[in-house]
Amino acid sequence: MKIGIIGAGNIGGNLTRRLTALGHDVSVANSRGPHTLTALAEETGATPVPVEEAARGAEIVVVTVPLKRVPDLPSGVLDGAADGVAVIDTGNYYPQQRDGRIAGIEDEGLTESRWTERHLGHPVVKAFNGTYAQDILDRPRPAGAPDRMALPVAGDDEAAKAKVRALIDGLGFDTVDAGGIDDSWRQQPDTPVYGLREGVDGVTQALAQASPERPAAFRG
Ligand SMILES: NC(=O)c1ccc[n+]([C@@H]2O[C@H](COP(=O)([O-])OP(=O)(O)OC[C@H]3O[C@@H](n4cnc5c(N)ncnc54)[C@H](OP(=O)(O)O)[C@@H]3O)[C@@H](O)[C@H]2O)c1
Numbered sequence: 001m002k003i004g005i006i007g008a009g010n011i012g013g014n015l016t017r018r019l020t021a022l023g024h025d026v027s028v029a030n031s032r033g034p035h036t037l038t039a040l041a042e043e044t045g046a047t048p049v050p051v052e053e054a055a056r057g058a059e060i061v062v063v064t065v066p067l068k069r070v071p072d073l074p075s076g077v078l079d080g081a082a083d084g085v086a087v088i089d090t091g092n093y094y095p096q097q098r099d100g101r102i103a104g105i106e107d108e109g110l111t112e113s114r115w116t117e118r119h120l121g122h123p124v125v126k127a128f129n130g131t132y133a134q135d136i137l138d139r140p141r142p143a144g145a146p147d148r149m150a151l152p153v154a155g156d157d158e159a160a161k162a163k164v165r166a167l168i169d170g171l172g173f174d175t176v177d178a179g180g181i182d183d184s185w186r187q188q189p190d191t192p193v194y195g196l197r198e199g200v201d202g203v204t205q206a207l208a209q210a211s212p213e214r215p216a217a218f219r220g
Pocket residue numbers: 006007008009010011012029030031032033051064065066067069072073090091092093128129130131132133134
């Protein structure tokens with residue numbers, strides 16, 4: 001499958017590694033340009049591209065940049081993607097450590113992914129946001145393995161969500177349907193499921209236990 005990855009850091013780099021190893025055709029971009037991605041390209045066989053070209057022809061695009069950098073992405077960054085493209089958002093809001101105060105989240109009460117999709121102008125599927133980057137490399141397991149981890153996946157577009165869940169299954173993880181993007185506060189930072197290394201039952205329970213109150217440490 002043709003996959004575009006926007007952001008080549010902890011998460012984008014490791015998704016590039018695993019997805020190329022599975023045989024996917026991966027284009028990857030960062031903010032500084034493809035000439036800074038030659039080592040990752042040599043290691044993985046991914047194609048380094050300018051960010052404007054990352055989505056071209058892609059059936060799945062992963063947006064994995066720090067939340068505060070989402071508004072810096074070029075307008076029309078998803079233009080040229082395949083019809084029905086699924087856009088994965090891995091983002092988290094860290095107002096005190098990294099992102100500063102974002103009014104749409106704090107004052108309007110948007111979920112982090114709803115805020116992101118408004119900037120992108122395209123629906124997103126929230127996935128990997130609570131997954132340690134290293135676990136993408138270290139924790140894949142075959143289907144049915146007793147210690148296979150499950151990841152929560154939220155999104156309003158059922159077809160896109162199904163496509164993302166199938167991709168994650170191929171990466172070696174189960175998934176749990178975490179509802180739509182308005183429900184995705186259940187998997188934001190500091191919720192019980194965030195960083196949880198458990199299977200389907202544990203993830204399902206943790207999602208149910210989440211509180212909609214944004215914790216003080218995650219307010220700007
Ligand atoms: N680290 C984790 O374990 C983890 C786990 C789950 C979710 N997350 C979330 O996933 C997101 C990414 O995290 P990360 O740790 O992978 O970040 P990171 O290591 O800081 O990497 C960020 C990447 O985004 C690129 N970028 C920034 N602005 C850009 C722009 N305007 N256009 C194109 N590329 C741009 C950076 O490129 P340059 O270096 O060229 O600027 C860099 O490749 C964050 O929201 C984070 O909270 C992280």
